Structure formats: C-alpha cells, structure tokens
Amino acid sequence: xxxxxxxxxxxxxxSEFSIERFATTIRADFRFxxxxxxxxxxxxxxGLVIHLILHSFSIHAVLLFLLSALILASCIRLTQVWEAVVxxxxxxxxxxxxxxxPESEVLLAxxxxxxxxxxxIQIAYQWERAVLLRFGKFKGLRESGLFGIVPVMDKxxxxxxxxxxxxxxSAETTLTSxxxxxxxxxxxxxxxxxxxxxxxxxEHFDQAVILSxxxxxxxxxxxxxxxxxxxxxxxxxxxxxxxxxxxxxAWGITTQTVEIRDVIIPKGLEDAMSRQAQAERERxxxxxxxxxxxxxxxxxxxASKHYQxxxxxxxxxxxxxxxEGLRQKGSMIIVPSTAVETMGLGALGGLTAFGQQPDEQPKxxxxxxxxxxxxxxxxxx
Numbered sequence: 231x232x233x234x235x236x237x238x239x240x241x242x243x244x245s246e247f248s249i250e251r252f253a254t255t256i257r258a259d260f261r262f263x264x265x266x267x268x269x270x271x272x273x274x275x276x277g278l279v280i281h282l283i284l285h286s287f288s289i290h291a292v293l294l295f296l297l298s299a300l301i302l303a304s305c306i307r308l309t310q311v312w313e314a315v316v317x318x319x320x321x322x323x324x325x326x327x328x329x330x331x332p333e334s335e336v337l338l339a340x341x342x343x344x345x346x347x348x349x350x351i352q353i354a355y356q357w358e359r360a361v362l363l364r365f366g367k368f369k370g371l372r373e374s375g376l377f378g379i380v381p382v383m384d385k386x387x388x389x390x391x392x393x394x395x396x397x398x399x400s401a402e403t404t405l406t407s408x409x410x411x412x413x414x415x416x417x418x419x420x421x422x423x424x425x426x427x428x429x430x431x432x433e434h435f436d437q438a439v440i441l442s443x444x445x446x447x448x449x450x451x452x453x454x455x456x457x458x459x460x461x462x463x464x465x466x467x468x469x470x471x472x473x474x475x476x477x478x479x480a481w482g483i484t485t486q487t488v489e490i491r492d493v494i495i496p497k498g499l500e501d502a503m504s505r506q507a508q509a510e511r512e513r514x515x516x517x518x519x520x521x522x523x524x525x526x527x528x529x530x531x532x533a534s535k536h537y538q539x540x541x542x543x544x545x546x547x548x549x550x551x552x553x554e555g556l557r558q559k560g561s562m563i564i565v566p567s568t569a570v571e572t573m574g575l576g577a578l579g580g581l582t583a584f585g586q587q588p589d590e591q592p593k594x595x596x597x598x599x600x601x602x603x604x605x606x607x608x609x610x611x
Contacts, residue, residue, distance in 0.1 A: 249307065254358075254389040256429070258310040260349050260379065261389065267303045270348040274299035277340025285333045294329055295337065298322050302345065312349075312382050319345040346381040354389060359425040361387040371425060390425035394486065399440050401447045408455040413494040416467070418443050418474065424482025432481045439478060443488070446473045456495065463490040 253261040278295040285291070305318055319341050326337035353376055354360045360372040363385045372386075379386065400415045420439055422428045428435045450470050451459065459466060471488040478485055537543055 249310075253310055254391070256388050259312045259385045260310060261352055261386065262307050262310045262349055263353055265353060266348045266351060267307060269351060270303050270306075270344045271299045273344035273348065274340055277336055277344075281333070281336040284336065288330075291330055291333075291337075294326060295340070298326065298337075298341070299344075302341075306345075306349065312385075315345050315349060316382070350379050350381055352377055352379055352386060357391055357393045358389045359392060360389050361425055361429045363387050368426070368430060388425075388429045390422055390428060392422050392425065394419055394421045395436075397436075397440055397443065398491075399443045399447065401444060401451055404448050404451045406451055406456050406459060407453060410456045411496060412451065412456065412459065414447060414451060414459070415491045415494075416443070416447055416470070416488060417491060418471075418488045419486045420474075420478065420483055421486065422483050427480075427482030435481055435483060438481070439474075439483060439485075442477050443470070443474055443485075446470045446477075449473070459490075459493050463493075466490055 252258055253263075274295050278292065281291055281295070302318055302322060306314055323338050323341045326341065327334040330337055352360065352372070354372055354374045356374045358374060360377065362369040362372055362379065364380065364383055366385075369384070396417055396419055398415065398417045400413065402413050403411050404414065405411055418439070422435070432438050447470055450466055450473075454462075454466065467488040467490050471485055474488065475485040537547065
C-alpha cells in the first residue's frame with residue numbers, strides 16, 4: 231500500500247519531535263541520556279540517605295526526595311535545555327525548603343549538585359562529533375566517548391552524524407530538452423567530513439543538501455532529451471553528483487554518488503512509445519527475413535553451378551531426394567514425367583518398385599497363379 235501525503239506528513243512530524251532526534255539538533259543544549267537520568271536519581275538517593283542519617287525518619291522527606299528525582303529527570307529528559315534545569319531546580323528547591331524547613335539544607339544541596347552535575351556528563355557515539363560552544367563561541371569538537379561540559383556556560387550545538395547518509399529526492403513534472411514532462415526519483419549518498427563547517431556555516435545542512443540535489447536534478451533533466459534519461463541513467467547520476475559535490479564541499483560535506491531510481495512518463499506517451507517499439511521490432515524482423523531469403527537464393531544459385539555441367543551429380547541428387555521421400559512408409563511422391571525421363575528411371579510404376587526393399591517379391595494374385603499351374607500340367611502331358 232502506497233503511503234499517502236497525510237501519513238507521510240504525520241510520520242515526519244513525529245520523527246522531528248523524537249527525543250533522541252531533538253537532542254542532536256541545534257535547539258538542544260545537551261543530551262540527557264539514560265546515563266544522565268541514572269546520575270540524577272543516584273544523587274537524590276544519596277541525599278536522601280544523608281538526610282535520614284542527620285535527621286529523624288520522615289515519610290514526607292522520603293516521598294519528596296523520590297518524587298523530585300522522578301519529576302526532574304522526566305522534565306529535563308523532555309526539554310534538554312539549561313533554562314529548564316535552572317527553572318525546575320529553583321522550583322524544586324523552593325518546594326523542598328517550604329516542606330522540610332528547618333531541615334531542608336540536604337535537599338537544597340542535593341538539588342543543586344544533581345541538576346548541575348548530571349547534565350554535565352555527555353556521551354558521543356562512535357559515529358558522532360559534538361560541536362561545543364562556550365558563551366556562544368566555538369570551543370572545539372569532542373570525539374566519541376565521555377566528555378564534560380561546564381553547566382550553563384557550555385552548549386553542545388549539535389551532535390553530527392559522520393556516517394554515510396542516504397537521501398531520496400525527486401523532480402516532479404519537469405520538462406526535458408524535447409519538452410516531455412517527466413517525474414524523476416533519485417537517491418544521493420553523502421557524508422559530513424567536517425562537522426565544524428557543516429554546523430557553523432550552514433543552517434540546516436541536511437535540508438540544504440536535499441534542496442541542492444533537487445535543483446541539480448531539474449537542471450540535468452532540462453539539458454537532456456527523454457531518450458538520454460531512459461538509456462543513460464548512470465551518466466545523468468554522475469553529472470548530478472559532480473555538480474552537487476562542487477557546491478557541498480565548501481560546507482564540509484561530500485557527495486559520493488547519485489543514482490536515478492525511476493523515470494515516470496505520461497501514460498499516453500508510454501503507449502505511443504510502446505507502439506513505436508513494436509513497429510520497430512516488426513521492421514527488423516522483416517529485414518532479417520528478407521536478408522535470409524537473399525542468402526538462401528544466393529546459396530541455391532551457387533549450388534546450381536555444380537549441377538550445370540554434371541548430369542551424374544544431378545541424377546544422384548534427384549535419386550537421393552526420391553529415396554528420402556520413400557523412406558517413410560505410406561508416403562507418396564508425384565514426380566513430373568519429364569523429371570522421370572531425365573533421371574532415366576522408367577515409367578511411373580518403376581518408381582514404386584524402386585521404393586521397395588530388394589528382398590521383397592511382389593505377390594501374384596490367385597488367377598495368375600492358377601494359369602501358371604495349368605500351363606505346367608499341359609507341358610508335362
């Protein structure tokens with residue numbers, strides 16, 4: 231079932247609001263991964279243990295510590311910005327102070343340490359590079375693995391995936407050089423080799439690559455006719471790849487290959503091309519048949535020269551033809567009398583005798599046999 235445009239739009243919106251995807255964009259200040267959640271909860275548990283050691287047991291304190299840890303972890307996991315950390319930390323500290331005073335010093339210290347230390351431990355995956363900004367200025371790139379950031383002052387501008395990416399794009403209802411409207415679908419394989427340039431010099435470099443690929447595809451379609459699009463897809467993809475790579479190299483992005491997946495033409499034109507191809511095949515078949523007839527005639531003419539002054543060879547050939555015909559039982563051959571006389575085979579009855587085996591004797595009927603016996607008896611008397 232082909233997905234509709236409405237379904238595709240919903241999937242796109244859901245993918246854009248994915249938590250993991252949001253953490254890799256420039257709108258997030260850091261990535262609050264499961265490790266960070268574990269650190270935040272661990273700090274609150276340690277603070278709860280210290281609070282119970284210093285003060286008497288209180289169910290209110292236990293519930294406040296645990297609920298604070300769960301709520302803060304969930305909210306920061308969804309937002310992943312320093313503003314949420316500051317606002318939620320301030321609100322949680324105020325609620326803890328009012329609920330546990332004058333025994334709220336442990337909770338306040340726990341909130342401050344947990345909210346500023348837990349997000350400061352960041353992880354970059356093996357295929358990623360983290361672009362780090364400090365007070366809005368480029369600080370450096372962080373390799374894969376664990377690295378730390380300064381709370382509030384530092385921002386991980388973006389986690390850049392440096393693996394080879396596959397992007398599909400299309401050009402709808404684009405005119406070729408011979409004014410034929412076509413829809414062309416293609417895919418591009420590209421990768422980011424300089425994360426600093428891609429993030430700092432291009433605002434949405436992935437969208438820039440897609441739009442540039444669509445423009446290059448439309449330009450390439452307008453320069454070629456329909457026959458070239460259908461028969462030389464590899465050459466067209468190579469041309470688009472060169473144009474696209476020249477543009478994206480300045481962004482720290484290289485385009486490896488571009489492949490044309492499908493060229494869709496109007497239905498009426500498709501039927502006309504089918505009829506044209508059928509007519510061309512018919513013309514070729516007739517040409518081949520005529521060529522074969524010409525070659526056969528030439529071979530017969532060449533063979534006739536060998537029989538022209540050699541009657542013995544012609545007789546042998548004629549006898550062989552008759553033999554081939556009579557070899558099958560029940561066969562009948564009608565030969566013109568002139569051909570029989572030429573072959574010297576006698577009357578037409580001789581042809582029948584010629585078709586019989588040497589050891590076979592013709593059977594006499596009953597009347598002829600009786601006359602023969604009477605003649606022998608009279609001669610004896």
